[in-house]
Amino acid sequence: MAEPIRVLVTGAAGQIAYSLLYSIAKGDVFGKDQCLILLLLDITPMMTVLEGVVMELQDCALPLLKEIIATDKEDVAFKDLDVAILVGSMPRREGMERKDLLRANVKIFKSQGAALDKYSKKSVKVVVVGNPANTNCLTALKSAPSIPKENFSCLTRLDHNRAKAQIALRLNVASDDVKNVIIWGNHSSTQYPDANHATVKLHGKEIGVYEAVKNDTWLKGDFITTVQQRGAAVIKARKLSSAMSAAKAICDHVRDIWFGTPEGEFVSMGVISNGNSYEIAEDLLYSFPVCIKNKTWKIVDGLVINNFSREKMDLTAKELSEEKETALEFLSAA
Numbered sequence: 001m002a003e004p005i006r007v008l009v010t011g012a013a014g015q016i017a018y019s020l021l022y023s024i025a026k027g028d029v030f031g032k033d034q035c036l037i038l039l040l041l042d043i044t045p046m047m048t049v050l051e052g053v054v055m056e057l058q059d060c061a062l063p064l065l066k067e068i069i070a071t072d073k074e075d076v077a078f079k080d081l082d083v084a085i086l087v088g089s090m091p092r093r094e095g096m097e098r099k100d101l102l103r104a105n106v107k108i109f110k111s112q113g114a115a116l117d118k119y120s121k122k123s124v125k126v127v128v129v130g131n132p133a134n135t136n137c138l139t140a141l142k143s144a145p146s147i148p149k150e151n152f153s154c155l156t157r158l159d160h161n162r163a164k165a166q167i168a169l170r171l172n173v174a175s176d177d178v179k180n181v182i183i184w185g186n187h188s189s190t191q192y193p194d195a196n197h198a199t200v201k202l203h204g205k206e207i208g209v210y211e212a213v214k215n216d217t218w219l220k221g222d223f224i225t226t227v228q229q230r231g232a233a234v235i236k237a238r239k240l241s242s243a244m245s246a247a248k249a250i251c252d253h254v255r256d257i258w259f260g261t262p263e264g265e266f267v268s269m270g271v272i273s274n275g276n277s278y279e280i281a282e283d284l285l286y287s288f289p290v291c292i293k294n295k296t297w298k299i300v301d302g303l304v305i306n307n308f309s310r311e312k313m314d315l316t317a318k319e320l321s322e323e324k325e326t327a328l329e330f331l332s333a334a
Helices: 017-027 044-059 098-119 131-141 157-173 209-213 216-220 220-227 228-239 244-259 307-333
Strands: 001-010 035-042 066-070 083-086 125-128 152-154 182-184 191-193 199-202 205-208 267-272 286-291 297-299
Touching: 001 017, 017 035, 017 244, 035 044, 044 066, 083 098, 083 244, 098 131, 098 307, 125 131, 125 244, 131 152, 131 267, 131 286, 131 307, 152 286, 157 182, 157 191, 157 199, 157 209, 157 220, 157 244, 157 267, 182 267, 182 286, 191 220, 191 307, 199 209, 205 209, 209 216, 216 220, 216 244, 220 228, 244 267, 267 297, 267 307, 286 307
Parallel strands: 001 035, 001 083, 035 066, 083 125, 125 152
Antiparallel strands: 152 267, 182 191, 199 205, 267 286, 286 297
16 A cells, blocks of 8 residues: 555635545545545634544544544644645635635735645645635745645636536536536636537537537527536525535546546646736636646647637636736735
8 A cells, every 4th residue: 555645625624624525535536545644724713623523534434544633733734745725715704805805815825835835745736725716826826936836726627517517417418428628717707618629428429519509509608607606506505605516526626636637638727827828828827728647737728719718718817817916915015
């Protein structure tokens, strides 16, 4: 059995972590022969709740889980990490402006980025889930200059999975039969779910989603808005935010980083733009289609972008640029 890897989950007493930790600990993410040490970080007032989570993990009697370290201290949590899954963030409260939300989160992710820089392995893979995920990820990346910026990504896999599911439901096929949807841009309501390059297996052969659906109005209208507003719809129905589906998406995202993407398939992931792909400005943390090999992502270049897509992609890039400017102001003032 391989040496244990050290995996951190922040916001570990929260509801997403509650759905996530069992899947990680039983081998769904890193494989059935990879034992691990789980580090669980949360704020001091949540430590009693976190104790209960630790008890439950112990009671699962999972053979791969060698040790659990629950803490409210960053120097303990970030030590020698192989993987950091940053779920915890300041949630938006009623009456809170987006600027206030950014200010609070810059503080958190500046501190966590600095802790990654100081205590973690330089090879650590960092996945930011806490919203606003793209800008929080950029803040952490900027605060950890000794870790390669390619080691950072943010979660848009939940949106990607939502897009696949909507097409699968429309065509009455399994969601696994739908491939290569793309989420462009921000993990927010400006994101652009794009089916132009997606394929679906229908009656034994793979065809383009546009050809299969035969309804451009739906693909350019309700499909996009349903995916964009799905999080809000879940909150309205459950009175709680998406936890089960978010945890599943985190597992998918991290597993693909660890083991790679299947040949000919790409997934959506928020990564740092180099300025050379799809006319997206350099240094924006933007969701692109990526393929992954040897734990390294690569943006899938050369896809044809029509005018409709260009407009949507630019709109979400504009929002991200504005968020970035605000965050960098707070970062330099902090």
